[in-house]
Amino acid sequence: MAFVESLTGRTGFPPAAQMDAPAFRVAPHNVEAEQALLGAILVNNDAYDRVSDFLKSEHFSEELHRRVYEVASQLIRAGKHASPATMRTFLGEHDLGGITVPQYLARLAAEATAVINAKDYGRLVYDLAIRRTLINIGEEVVNTAYDAPVELSPRDQIEEAERRLYEVAEQGLTNGGFQSFSQALTTAIDMAAKAFERDGGLSGIATGLSDLDKKMGGLQSSDLIIVAGRPGMGKTALATNIAFNVARAYEFELAPDGTHKTKNGGIVGFFSLEMSAEQLATRILSEQSGVQSSAIRRGGISELEFQRITAVSREMNTIPFYIDQTGGISIAQLTARARRLKRQKGLDLLVIDYLQLLSGSKSKEGNRVQELTEITTGLKALAKELAVPVIALSQLSRQVESREDKRPQLSDLRESGSIEQDADVVMFVYREEYYLANREPKPGSEEHIKWMADMHQAHGKAEVIIGKQRHGPTGAVELSFEAELTRFSDLAREDHLPERM
Numbered sequence: 338m339a340f341v342e343s344l345t346g347r348t349g350f351p352p353a354a355q356m357d358a359p360a361f362r363v364a365p366h367n368v369e370a371e372q373a374l375l376g377a378i379l380v381n382n383d384a385y386d387r388v389s390d391f392l393k394s395e396h397f398s399e400e401l402h403r404r405v406y407e408v409a410s411q412l413i414r415a416g417k418h419a420s421p422a423t424m425r426t427f428l429g430e431h432d433l434g435g436i437t438v439p440q441y442l443a444r445l446a447a448e449a450t451a452v453i454n455a456k457d458y459g460r461l462v463y464d465l466a467i468r469r470t471l472i473n474i475g476e477e478v479v480n481t482a483y484d485a486p487v488e489l490s491p492r493d494q495i496e497e498a499e500r501r502l503y504e505v506a507e508q509g510l511t512n513g514g515f516q517s518f519s520q521a522l523t524t525a526i527d528m529a530a531k532a533f534e535r536d537g538g539l540s541g542i543a544t545g546l547s548d549l550d551k552k553m554g555g556l557q558s559s560d561l562i563i564v565a566g567r568p569g570m571g572k573t574a575l576a577t578n579i580a581f582n583v584a585r586a587y588e589f590e591l592a593p594d595g596t597h598k599t600k601n602g603g604i605v606g607f608f609s610l611e612m613s614a615e616q617l618a619t620r621i622l623s624e625q626s627g628v629q630s631s632a633i634r635r636g637g638i639s640e641l642e643f644q645r646i647t648a649v650s651r652e653m654n655t656i657p658f659y660i661d662q663t664g665g666i667s668i669a670q671l672t673a674r675a676r677r678l679k680r681q682k683g684l685d686l687l688v689i690d691y692l693q694l695l696s697g698s699k700s701k702e703g704n705r706v707q708e709l710t711e712i713t714t715g716l717k718a719l720a721k722e723l724a725v726p727v728i729a730l731s732q733l734s735r736q737v738e739s740r741e742d743k744r745p746q747l748s749d750l751r752e753s754g755s756i757e758q759d760a761d762v763v764m765f766v767y768r769e770e771y772y773l774a775n776r777e778p779k780p781g782s783e784e785h786i787k788w789m790a791d792m793h794q795a796h797g798k799a800e801v802i803i804g805k806q807r808h809g810p811t812g813a814v815e816l817s818f819e820a821e822l823t824r825f826s827d828l829a830r831e832d833h834l835p836e837r838m
Contacts, residue, residue, distance in 0.1 A: 545582025603685025
């Protein structure tokens, strides 16, 4: 112990001081483990490879140890040898209680643990660093709760604490690294088996729109799916249609540990940043009952329509569909709430309406492109972390309106190329009927006759254009769209119709 104290400059309190001083607790640390690990790295640089994927310099409790590990890391990554002799010139002068830096490095090498034990020592150093971080977070939570500014609500503080705790949980996992191809193959076979058992034979969650499912194979786990379109195209309607179809199809089976395991459909979380929960519920009620939402709001419905609404509402009461209507939330708050829903209720599909209404961190204020990059990167990371598909709606830039062909393209995605980069699937909603209706020629003219023919051809139809898909083909899918009910469904085709008598 005397050796450790001489190296770190620590000395004990005199007995009288110990009796008079309050009982302060020292943050958890293990200087001996840090020294043994650093010594192992200096003796054999292979020890660094055993800990480098999870251990960082900030995980060491001693400032000098952080500096030694950082310099050794830089040398090894540069293909050079890290040893007491090669490192001495990079460390400068430190007060080590009467010994020099070269002497300290030599003693570290002398106290080294075996290379085979390096990972265990690295885990110990890492775990103690995590405990220190938890102590810091706890102290900040307490101090903020005592002296919270007026604008900081308790809910905001809870979400900030939750975000920081999850950041700690996500960092430096010690079980990462390469896996054998046989393990990856087993996972792929399991996915194929689930697809074989699931309704429709899809590898992902069925959207309830058969033609779209055939093109995409369903909504794939961990995918970030962008649904984009100009105002009035029906992107929110498509998202609510898919979300309701998924929730309505939900079936589960009991896992061996007694928890519910999703068999078909899924539990849906819907962030409605633009519409209130009541407006969203009214829209879905209209879609499913076949009664126009405007009539529902006015009360101008017949007794038969009211019975339909009542029947649909009874069904809607039983489905696992959860709505968060908070406007103007940040990506950090959204992430915290999605994690909480997954933990408390379960989660199989997350929908955000819409992307541009989210905010990033305060450090990105003033630069919307960087802020949107942070948001899309965060949503993709959330999809991977929760292992669920995330559907995020997005606005398109006005340059669409200046073209003759109004069909959207990837370059029309508003504000940032990060949307295209981070997304696994990008879908555009396009309705020719919307644009034709705004270009009606003078009645009675030849142009009007042609316009009426075009309107008849386009009436009740919509296109979902898949502009990007990492694991499937791109192209357009035609759907039926009932504008009065904002409802998408499969398009009835001549070759799918029953035979006429």
